Amino acid sequence: MxxxxxxxxxxxxxxxxxxxxxxxxxxxxxxxxxxxxxxxxxxxxxxxxxxxxxxxxxxxxxxxxxxxxxxxxxxxxxxxxxxxVIAMLKALGRVAERNVAEVREVIDDYFGARDELDAISREALLTRLEEGGVTLLDVRPEHEFALGHLPGAINVPLTELEQRFDELPQDLEIVAYCRGPYCVMSFDAVAALRARGYRIRRLEDGFPEWKAAGLSVETRH
Missing domain, CATH: 1.10.10.10 (Winged helix-like DNA-binding domain superfamily/Winged helix DNA-binding domain)
Known part of the structure; x- marks a missing residue:
């Protein structure tokens, strides 16, 4: 046959x-x-x-x-x-958000409660970086930051955020990011810093999506 x-x-x-x-x-x-x-x-x-x-x-x-x-x-x-692989995982997430009620409920109830503002896209962030006046905040653990991060980003792991508020500028907009679109660390960082008067937004994706898009990254060994 x-x-x-x-x-x-x-x-x-x-x-x-x-x-x-x-x-x-x-x-x-x-x-x-x-x-x-x-x-x-x-x-x-x-x-x-x-x-x-x-x-x-x-x-x-x-x-x-x-x-x-x-x-x-x-x-x-x-x-x-x-x-x-990263594009496939992102597509899987989009399908689930659209078609699975439980996923939509988590997005609305958990993530929406911590960040009611729209996240900033990669394209918009690139424009903001060219214009200047924005600080990148990587809230992943230090060993992940060392493997790769957005150029010029400051690493303040979420577990250390409350002890290191003074390292972040209050006069500049901050964009926080972490592992990906469903990583809770950036949502929690946004909520904590916004409650203290910081101007902060969340990157809609995380470090893997940035790297997969062919954009520049830095490593620290």
Whole structure:
């Protein structure tokens, strides 16, 4: 019986879709999108055992969503086709926001309560940066900031924000960002700083989307 090319393509698409069909694997992809991570690091960040994290990562690897690099005895995971994987996750989020009532309720009740203003787009932020007078605030943990960040950004992790308010300018607009569109850290940072009189807005996406768009990034080693 001849091979049906359409069925072959759909079978492989189904494997990719199946790999995405678990909340832990989506969270692992979000973490890997910040930069290469070891299994041990990913297990801690996703609050999984190393064995469980490894099983999920193998599913993602078989679907060719992640690749590995070996450094000594440690194995590091990175996105395979970074731009495409990040775009796929963003598209998945848009479909869920439109079609799934529970997702819309979370967006409205949780995120909307913390930031009633529209987020700033990448295009608008680029214009504001060219004009000057805006401060970029990265509220991710320091080790993620070191892997890559928007050029000129100040790193104040959300857990340290209350102790470091004096490091942020009150006379300039601040744009905060974190891991991605559903990362709560930037929403919480906006709420905390706006309550103290800062002029602050949130970037509509996070660092991975900025990098995937081919825009300039900085690293700190």
């Amino acid at each position: 001849p091979i049906n090319p359409k069925q072959m393509i759909y079978a492989n698409l189904a494997e990719v879709a199946q790999a995405l069909g678990h909340a832990h694997r989506l969270e692992l992809l979000e973490q890997i999108a910040q930069g290469p991570r070891s299994v041990e690091e990913l297990a801690v960040l996703a609050e999984l055992t190393v064995a469980n994290a490894s099983r999920h990562l193998q599913v993602l690897r078989r679907a060719r969503l992640v690749e590995t690099d070996k450094q000594g005895k440690r194995v590091f995971y990175r996105l395979a086709g970074e731009c495409e």
